[in-house]
Amino acid sequence: MSDPFDLGQSGAGQDRASDGRAAFAADAPYLDALNDEQRLAVVALEGPVLVLAGAGTGKTRVLITRLAHILALGRAFPGQILAVTFTNKAAREMFDRVGDLIGGSADGLWLGTFHAICSRILRRHGERIGLDPGFTILDSDDQLRTLKQVMAEANIDEKRWPARGLLAVIQRWKDQGLGPDKVPAGRDAEYLQGRAVELYRAYQARLKAVSAVDFGDLLLHCLTLFLAHEDVLADFQRRWRYILVDEYQDANVAQYLWLRLLAQGGGNLCCVGDDDQSIYGWRGAEVGNILRFEKDFPGAQVVRLERNYRSTGHILGAASGLIANNEGRFGKTLWTEAEAGARVKLRGIWDGEEEARLIAEEIEALHAHKHNLNEIAILVRAGAQTREFEERFVSVAIPYRVVGGLRFYERQEIRDAVAYLRVINQPGDDLAFERIINLPRRGIGATSLRVMHQLARARGIPLATAAEQLVDSDELSSPARNGLKGLLGLFAAWRALAEAAPPAEIVEAVLDQSGYLRMWRNGKSADAPGRVENLNEFVTALAEFDSLGEFLDHVSLVMEHDQSTESEAVSLMTLHAAKGLEFDIVFLPGWEEGLFPHQRALDENGHKGLEEERRLAYVGMTRGRKQVHISYAANRRLFNQWQSAIPSRFVDELPDEHVERHTSLGLYGGAGAAGFQRTARAKVRRAKRPGDAAKPAEGVEQASTIQVGDRVFHQKFGYGKVTDIDVDKLEIAFDKAGSKKVMDSFVEPA
């Protein structure tokens, strides 16, 4: 399997357990490396265990050592252990570290995300509940599209009831383990005046008709399977003697029910989590799960990990003081033997631009003092906030990377290419078929599509089958008929090819023969070359897989794309994306009411929303090992309008003894805004004097070394790509401004 971290192969590891055992001495020396609480969490193997692991207390280490310990004692074979995570990244990390610890004999371990494990179960047993084993997993885009179709059929006014809203409601129901028949009557009124459940049912029927499931279904169907077929459940209960769950605070109700069913077979459940780091409530995570653990699993042992190995005393003190303002929590007291370090720096600033400038200056100073830029992060509440920093960093040549931006597999051209593969793999995949039927243009428009849909629905057949039946009839216009005939012929040929050829070869044939690649090659738009490049990368990615089906599962479940981390750069990301990471120095800008806590969180979830925002602040602060800098601006540009802002309430909640306040006197109240504007502007100009200009950071190219194909930035035209060079004049295809000729001294490498 190309993604060993995704899922191991069960059974295969049975005789390898002895290897694992042999690798350990009976006195288990690896336990000596743990503190008392950690050791307790590792050796408490029997019965339910909840490990409350504060930030930086060695949570992952405990989980991995526990796993290794089970194997070392010979309590179970790898195939009898289930380890679930929420992200692929976490699964991969665990896989690698377990491998390191026990010497590479973790084959057969069931290790993966909830979704990947459910998917695997459903591929094998889904038929028992009427699920096509070749089901496709839809991403959020496809989900929305499907729901829109369903709503259109039901004559719902999309203006009044946006599909997004209904999708959110349906997803929440799925998160709670509620199928269309189980939604309590009262809850139905929440949206669409009581028609939501009806549409939910229609949506599920539609998914079934096209052999598709969405992410929520993976859990939901699995629950249905377990509940309807005791033998299947019993089989898994017997199989998994030990169950380990990471980040339990992120579990939704469906996941909780799933775990509870499995653990009822006498399996030993161990959940690790931190209620203070629950930041995915808006996605269905239930902090209640972790708070209720002892009630749900009678006789549970609760182990608290409170010794922090990451941050300085002041950072820990400030973060603890902040989170103490939350009500619904277990309450932990993190402590450290590390030095107190520097206090958390708090700074009030005139506006967002100045904030970016000051942080950039500080980073330059840190860099000059030999701080590695990889150890510096700027964590923001909303993705859009990174822009201000990017602009500043580009103009002063600080290398940076934005973590968690656009994902590779979510790009249009990649989704199109994937759609072709989906149709080859699963002819009944209507969504994919519809996506590419007229891409590139084949003269098949809305009218032809409507005819196909009609026939498909009338006969209960997939769209592609309907197309086959129509292609020799007179129902379609002749250009549409020809276009369709060509496409269907190609699919037949590709499917034949797929019997024998490796995936990479198939996709090359598809991109070439469909004309899709040519479409972008001939494209005049500025982004066309980049798309061609991405498609090439796509072909490369496919080379690692043995079959199309395997690859498509990877795309649906392991949607990620490694960002290059080789060069030294400051990290820019959202607070959510930062969970689980740590840096020497962390900047937390934008601590203003309305932005952080975000207004929408308050409006939609009130007090609960506020507490989650506070946890987010806590997560942000506890990412820092040595320094944390918090800042807030009195004015911020939002949708290109200047708005004044007041400091976040979180700023006031930070205990004085751990912070150092640098707010300009009178910035809030006192002198009028105009006066401050003057000083702020004056400062801006001063900073732009040559003496303050950035020294180019290491590894950053000078403008004079720009080559064709380089990404560059121009103050007026924005980002673009160099297409031609004539001594000192560059021809650049700008993303927004089109193609222009500019002098090289006006651009900088992007």
Place this chain on the structure above:
DNA sequence: ACTGCGCCAGTTTTT
């Protein structure tokens, strides 16, 4: 079948 205009909304995001 495609293009252009006008309206609206505009956190967080993994699977």
Place this chain on the structure above:
DNA sequence: CTGGCGCAGT
């Protein structure tokens, strides 16, 4: 200020 979407026009 953007971008996305639906609708109307050619």
